[in-house]
Amino acid sequence: MAHAAGVSQATVSLVLGGKWRGRVSERTAQAVRDAAARLGYRPNLAARSLRLGVTRTAMLVVPALTHEYFARVYTGAARVAAENGFGVVLYPSPAGIGPARDPFGSARTAIDGVIASSMAADALTGIGDGGLPLVMLDSDPDTPGGPPTVNLAVTDGIRQVVRHLLALGHRRIAHIAADVDTWTFRARTQAVTAELAAAGAPAAVRHRSALGVDAAREAAVRALTAPGPRPTALLCDDDILAAGACKGARTLGLSVPADVSVTGFDDLSLARALDPELTTVRLPAEGIGEHGMRALLAVLAGRPAPAVELPLTLVPRGSSAPPAA
Amino acid sequence: MAHAAGVSQATVSLVLGGKWRGRVSERTAQAVRDAAARLGYRPNLAARSLRLGVTRTAMLVVPALTHEYFARVYTGAARVAAENGFGVVLYPSPAGIGPARDPFGSARTAIDGVIASSMAADALTGIGDGGLPLVMLDSDPDTPGGPPTVNLAVTDGIRQVVRHLLALGHRRIAHIAADVDTWTFRARTQAVTAELAAAGAPAAVRHRSALGVDAAREAAVRALTAPGPRPTALLCDDDILAAGACKGARTLGLSVPADVSVTGFDDLSLARALDPELTTVRLPAEGIGEHGMRALLAVLAGRPAPAVELPLTLVPRGSSAPPAA
DNA sequence: TTGTAGGCGTTATCAT
DNA sequence: ATGATAACGCCTACAA
Numbered sequence: 001m002a003h004a005a006g007v008s009q010a011t012v013s014l015v016l017g018g019k020w021r022g023r024v025s026e027r028t029a030q031a032v033r034d035a036a037a038r039l040g041y042r043p044n045l046a047a048r049s050l051r052l053g054v055t056r057t058a059m060l061v062v063p064a065l066t067h068e069y070f071a072r073v074y075t076g077a078a079r080v081a082a083e084n085g086f087g088v089v090l091y092p093s094p095a096g097i098g099p100a101r102d103p104f105g106s107a108r109t110a111i112d113g114v115i116a117s118s119m120a121a122d123a124l125t126g127i128g129d130g131g132l133p134l135v136m137l138d139s140d141p142d143t144p145g146g147p148p149t150v151n152l153a154v155t156d157g158i159r160q161v162v163r164h165l166l167a168l169g170h171r172r173i174a175h176i177a178a179d180v181d182t183w184t185f186r187a188r189t190q191a192v193t194a195e196l197a198a199a200g201a202p203a204a205v206r207h208r209s210a211l212g213v214d215a216a217r218e219a220a221v222r223a224l225t226a227p228g229p230r231p232t233a234l235l236c237d238d239d240i241l242a243a244g245a246c247k248g249a250r251t252l253g254l255s256v257p258a259d260v261s262v263t264g265f266d267d268l269s270l271a272r273a274l275d276p277e278l279t280t281v282r283l284p285a286e287g288i289g290e291h292g293m294r295a296l297l298a299v300l301a302g303r304p305a306p307a308v309e310l311p312l313t314l315v316p317r318g319s320s321a322p323p324a325a
Numbered sequence: 326m327a328h329a330a331g332v333s334q335a336t337v338s339l340v341l342g343g344k345w346r347g348r349v350s351e352r353t354a355q356a357v358r359d360a361a362a363r364l365g366y367r368p369n370l371a372a373r374s375l376r377l378g379v380t381r382t383a384m385l386v387v388p389a390l391t392h393e394y395f396a397r398v399y400t401g402a403a404r405v406a407a408e409n410g411f412g413v414v415l416y417p418s419p420a421g422i423g424p425a426r427d428p429f430g431s432a433r434t435a436i437d438g439v440i441a442s443s444m445a446a447d448a449l450t451g452i453g454d455g456g457l458p459l460v461m462l463d464s465d466p467d468t469p470g471g472p473p474t475v476n477l478a479v480t481d482g483i484r485q486v487v488r489h490l491l492a493l494g495h496r497r498i499a500h501i502a503a504d505v506d507t508w509t510f511r512a513r514t515q516a517v518t519a520e521l522a523a524a525g526a527p528a529a530v531r532h533r534s535a536l537g538v539d540a541a542r543e544a545a546v547r548a549l550t551a552p553g554p555r556p557t558a559l560l561c562d563d564d565i566l567a568a569g570a571c572k573g574a575r576t577l578g579l580s581v582p583a584d585v586s587v588t589g590f591d592d593l594s595l596a597r598a599l600d601p602e603l604t605t606v607r608l609p610a611e612g613i614g615e616h617g618m619r620a621l622l623a624v625l626a627g628r629p630a631p632a633v634e635l636p637l638t639l640v641p642r643g644s645s646a647p648p649a650a
Numbered sequence: 651t652t653g654t655a656g657g658c659g660t661t662a663t664c665a666t
Numbered sequence: 667a668t669g670a671t672a673a674c675g676c677c678t679a680c681a682a
Contacts, residue, residue, distance in 0.1 A: 001675095008653045013677055025651060044434045046374035047675035050658050055371065066396040066594075075390060075417070089414055092400070109369045109659095213598050243598035250600055269391075273538050273568035273595055275575055326659095333669045338661055350667060372659035375674050434675095654681075659674105666669075 005035035012036075016043070054112050057087045058296055060289075061116045063182075065092050068268045069285050073117050073137065076289025084297055086112075093119060113300055115292045118182055133299045137292045140183050148298075148305035150291040154184060157281040157312035158191035161263050164279070164314055165233050166199055168322045170261065174223040174231035175204040176241050178211050188237050188265065205231070209241060216244025217251065224252055224260065232260060232323035239264035239271050242278050246319065257321035267315055276318030284310050330360035337361075341368065379437050382412045383621055385614075386441045388507075390417050393593045394610050398442050398462065401614025409622055411437075418444065438625055440617045443507055458624045462617045465508050473623075473630035475616040479509060482606040482637035483516035486588050489604070489639055490558050491524055493647045495586065499548040499556035500529040501566050503536050513562050513590065530556070534566055541569025542576065549577055549585065557585060557648035564589035564596050567603050571644065582646035592640055601643030609635050 002009040007028060014020040015032040024032075035041070049055045060077055062070040078088045089111065113133035134147040141151065165173055175192050178185045192204055205226065209219035216236065224230055234249070236242040242264030249260050256262050256276060264271055264280035271278035287310050295305040327334040332353060339345040340357040349357075360366070374380045385402055387395040403413045414436065438458035459472040466476065490498055500517050503510045517529055530551065534544035541561065549555055559574070561567040567589030574585050581587050581601060589596055589605035596603035612635050620630040 009676080010654080010678080011652060014652095017677080023651070028651080042434055044375070044675050046371045046380065046434065047658090048677080049371035050369070050375050050660090050674090051676045051678090053658075065400060066393055068391055068393070071391045071396055074415075078415075078417070087414065089412065090399075090403075092403070109367055109371065213594075240594075240598065247600045269538075269565075270595060270598055273565065274599065275572045334660080335662085335670080336668060339668090342661080345667095348667065353667080369659050372674090373661080375658090375676090376660045376662085378674075652682085654679105656677105656679090658676090661673090663672085664670090666667100 001035070001039060001041050004039060005032050007032060055110060056085055057089060057111045058293065059089050059091050059111045059114050060292075061091045061093050061114060061119060063093055063118055065090060068270075069266060069283065070117060072285035073289035073292070076286030077115060077293040078289070079286075080290045080293040080297075084293075086293075086297070088293070113296045115289075115296055117288070117292070118184055133296060135292050135295045135299065135305070137288050138184050148295045148307060150288055150295060150308045150310070152184070152283060152288065153309050153311050154187040155191040155194075157265065157283075157314070158188055159195045160312070160314035161235060161265070161279075161281060162192065162195040162199065162201075164316060164320065165235065165261065165263065166201055168233075168261065168320060170233040170323050171202055172229055172231045173201075173204045173233045173235055174226075175206045176216060176219050176223065176234055176236040176245055177206050177208050178237040178241060179208040180211055185237055192235060204235065209244070211238070211240060213240060213244040213247065216241040217248040218244075220245035220248025221251060224249060224254065230260075233320070234260060234262045236262065236264050239266045239268045239278055239280055242280065242319070243270060243274055246274065257319050259324060261320040261323070263320055271315075271317070274319070279317045279320040280315055282313045282315050284312075326360065326364060326366050329364060330357050332357060380435060381410055382414060382436045383618065384414050384416050384436045384439050385617075386416045386418050386439060386444060388418055388443055390415060393595075394591060394608065395442060397610035398614040398617070401611030402440060402618040403614070404611075405615045405618040405622075409618075411618075411622070413618070438621045440614075440621055442613070442617070443509055458621060460617050460620045460624065460630070462613055463509050473620045473632060475613055475620055475633045475635070477509070477608060477613065478634050478636050479512040480516040480519070482590065482608075482639070483513055484520045485637070485639035486560060486590070486604075486606060487517065487520040487524065487526075489641060489645065490560065490586065490588065491526055493558075493586065493645060495558040495648050496527055497554055497556045498526075498529045498558045498560055500531045501541055501544050501548065501559055501561040501570055502531050502533050503562040503566060504533040505536055510562055517560060529560065534569070536563070536565060538565060538569040538572065541566040542573040543569075545570035545573025546576060549574060549579065555585075558645070559585060559587045561587065561589050564591045564593045564603055564605055567605065567644070568595060568599055571599065582644050584649060586645040586648070588645055596640075596642070599644070604642045604645040605640055607638045607640050609637075 002012045011024055012032055014024055015029045020029055060074055081088045115135045117137040136147050136149045138152055177189050207219040207223045209215045234245045236245050242262050245262045246256050249256050254260050264278040267280045267282040271280045291308050298305040327337045337357055339349055340354045345354055385399055406413045440460045442462040461472050461474045463477055502514050532544045532548045534540045559570045561570050567587050570587045571581050574581050579585050589603040592605045592607040596605045616633045623630040
């Protein structure tokens with residue numbers, strides 16, 4: 001390539017690297033660019049990584065790619081990465097289906113940093129101590145000396161749902177809680193209890209359910225057939241649970257929202273596919289990914305990465321209404 | 326590292342590369358492995374790529390990652406890749422949200438091959454002529470001299486749906502067709518026409534719709550309010566359209582499936598979140614990814630990659646029933 | 651303003 | 667059975 005342009009490697013590198021200001025003549029630079037275009041020259045990334053010691057690649061660790069939320073986090077992260085000449089590789093953590101190869105083995109030499117999304121606290125052993133720059137998304141709150149975090153204002157989101165239901169006149173609210181031990185779901189559960197108490201409303205009866213439509217349907221049936229007066233609203237930890245809750249209500253011959261209101265959380269596309277559409281809370285999933293990537297970029301550049309908390313928005317739709325008189 | 330083990334680089338490479346049978350003494354080999362474990366040694370992938378000229382990385386090009394189908398294709402491809410010591414990077418094609426960086430620029434030196442899923446025919450300019458090994462998923466049928474393909478038996482899937490509806494007694498079927506110019510949707514549309522004709526049934530009135538719940542709802546309303554006798558079944562090109570069709574029917578005060586049957590295609594998790602659950606056709610999405618990766622591996626190894634066609638399965642559920650008497 | 655040379659960590663060839 | 671050495675393509679002092 002340098003040979004084809006009639007100059008040396010060094011000159012080529014200077015010109016194509018963009019830093020030849022006053023070091024290479026304009027005429028020579030143009031000749032190099034011409035030759036590059038003519039030969040379809042592409043720099044070899046492996047060689048560059050080897051020389052520079054960085055790969056301009058980040059790894060995004062997610063519990064499950066098939067969940068729309070994580071796909072959107074990826075989309076946001078990938079966009080910011082691309083804007084900065086970075087790539088993003090995905091690693092569905094072993095909790096899901098574990099790839100055969102340990103990603104943190106040679107990963108240390110293949111990636112510059114890690115963004116971990118919604119991970120259980122112990123799922124990251126092998127990263128933190130690995131000295132690889134790390135950013136946590138939607139995880140435990142900022143700890144001094146810990147990795148930078150990008151979090152969701154989950155408590156405020158739940159607060160909006162609770163107030164929405166109370167404002168509609170509901171007093172007997174059941175909580176369909178996700179039986180998953182991650183920060184985001186623990187925070188949701190705690191917030192439901194706290195917000196109802198703060199409003200002076202009766203406590204919600206809690207029914208735990210695995211994260212799936214069928215399990216949620218069964219939990220909703222349990223909630224609606226439990227002894228005592230029937231709940232008038234089912235507050236669900238996420239949209240998938242809410243979909244199951246709607247089915248459970250109909251199983252019992254109840255109508256949503258006339259007989260029982262149902263609320264979700266996440267605002268997946270599912271929320272608008274259901275009928276009635278789900279009242280839910282919108283999560284800025286792409287924003288989480290974007291901020292996460294920006295935080296990692298900051299860490300990589302040696303800049304401080306302030307902890308971020310993104311706001312959530314209540315989206316009232318057809319699945320919630322005043323309780324029957 | 327070699328220094329720490331008291332041997333030469335070459336010996337280390339041999340031992341860790343696994344091909345020292347009868348070339349290095351057992352005692353020396355063990356010493357190398359001990360040193361590697363002690364130092365936490367990790368091979369540098371960039372250096373290996375540089376030397377070997379291959380990266381053991383494949384790129385999966387998809388139109389939209391947020392669609393569950395593609396997330397599952399990725400999952401399948403990534404699993405087979407991992408089993409073979411390969412990685413997979415994702416590239417959401419420009420049709421979606423386009424990254425700033427041209428992936429096919431330096432990609433040629435960063436990846437060994439490309440797997441393209443459900444792409445419009447012209448969206449791959451820049452790959453085919455790039456000399457990069459390519460496998461097409463769910464795309465145009467095998468062309469002599471073209472890239473290997475892994476396809477779905479879409480025509481047979483539609484045939485199963487059509488026969489299911491005819492067997493239930495439906496004669497007036499409307500087709501909610503996706504207004505998307507890719508092979509898979511063209512094939513679905515053609516199959517609907519062909520299968521109805523083959524069965525001697527009346528042709529379906531076709532209503533085109535963008536791929537979204539709202540657009541499909543409007544299309545369904547059009548279909549159900551068109552002049553002439555009302556259709557008793559809505560055959561939809563995919564589950565998202567079907568979700569919209571159900572909403573459209575209810576908008577008109579019609580019940581699914583009592584007044585009108587609705588069928589989908591894809592068997593997304595959405596199909597079981599709806600109420601009633603969707604009668605649909607299951608696509609082996611992960612299988613597509615797995616076979617695609619296997620085909621690419623074959624091409625990379627210089628082996629022939631036979632064209633594959635994966636079977637589809639009808640999943641009858643609550644959204645279809647005999648027409649009202 | 652341009653060219654020369656060294657080294658990044660690996661693997662492969664060849665010599666010992 | 668093991669070691670020395672070259673080469674992969676790039677970037678960057680340093681020399682000319």
